[in-house]
Amino acid sequence: xxxxxxxxxxxxxxxxxxxxxxxxxxxxxxxxxxxxxxxRRCPELPGTQRMPYFIGFAxxxxxxxxxxxxxxxxxxxxxxxxxxxxxxxxxxxxxxxxLIGDVRTRLAxxxxxxxxxxxxxxxxxxxxxxxxxxxxxxxxxxxxxxRRLRQPHA
Amino acid sequence: xxxxxxxxxxxxxGTYLWRGLGVPLSGRIETDSExxxxxxxxxxxxxxxxxxxxxxxxxxxxxxxxxxxxxxxCALALIAFHASRRNLFxxxxxxxxxxIVLGYARSLLG
Numbered sequence: 161x162x163x164x165x166x167x168x169x170x171x172x173x174x175x176x177x178x179x180x181x182x183x184x185x186x187x188x189x190x191x192x193x194x195x196x197x198x199x200r201r202c203p204e205l206p207g208t209q210r211m212p213y214f215i216g217f218a219x220x221x222x223x224x225x226x227x228x229x230x231x232x233x234x235x236x237x238x239x240x241x242x243x244x245x246x247x248x249x250x251x252x253x254x255x256x257x258x259l260i261g262d263v264r265t266r267l268a269x270x271x272x273x274x275x276x277x278x279x280x281x282x283x284x285x286x287x288x289x290x291x292x293x294x295x296x297x298x299x300x301x302x303x304x305x306x307r308r309l310r311q312p313h314a
Numbered sequence: 315x316x317x318x319x320x321x322x323x324x325x326x327x328g329t330y331l332w333r334g335l336g337v338p339l340s341g342r343i344e345t346d347s348e349x350x351x352x353x354x355x356x357x358x359x360x361x362x363x364x365x366x367x368x369x370x371x372x373x374x375x376x377x378x379x380x381x382x383x384x385x386x387x388c389a390l391a392l393i394a395f396h397a398s399r400r401n402l403f404x405x406x407x408x409x410x411x412x413x414i415v416l417g418y419a420r421s422l423l424g
Binding site: 169172174180183184187188190192195209214242243244245246247248249250251252253254256257258259260262265267268270271272273274275276277279280282283290291292294295298299300302303306307 | 328330333334336337340345348351352354355356357358359360361362363364365366367368369370371372374375376378379384387388391392395396400402405406409410411414415417418421
């Protein structure tokens, strides 16, 4: 999963002003959060501003998570079960909102829909390979669909 | 203890290898090419597949909540997000709060 994410995001970030070390640092900082934020904001930014935007955003996320992690670990047992459930639900609902709530292009909409259908289906086929398969199969179907939509007479 | 650190190091090398390899690989791809479109599709589909899997078929603690409640919470999160002019905090908070309130209401009903 990280492989494809890295390819797309580091390609969008690339600018001759920033050398190899910056790109390799950016590759290390890629996560779903940083990826979604960069794919949303960076295409609107001029090339020279993309790398600083991404590294600042992702580094802040990493540092805040590292600091919060031990605090959450020690506090969680003191929380009532329903509150703990709410915290566990935070991650999926957050990803749900940043992805589905903020679709900008038809390509993204079609790909998200295909992946959403393929995800649970392939999980039933193979829990180990389900995510990878849903990405490749769902993504390829989505790519073919949006190419068809772009050229209706082709 | 030292073998634990070795394991952490091995995992770090394992993940970074793919990230590092992505850099030279991505240098050969044009952002407005068909190949890039396909890669973007695969990435979006993979992420969407993962999230729907977690929401529809969760493991661990989330498995104790009802599917209906999780779906309602997601729907409300989206509505709250758009109603608040795309405020992430309001959207995500609304979704989490919905799940907690629904779980509490069910516990009251028995």
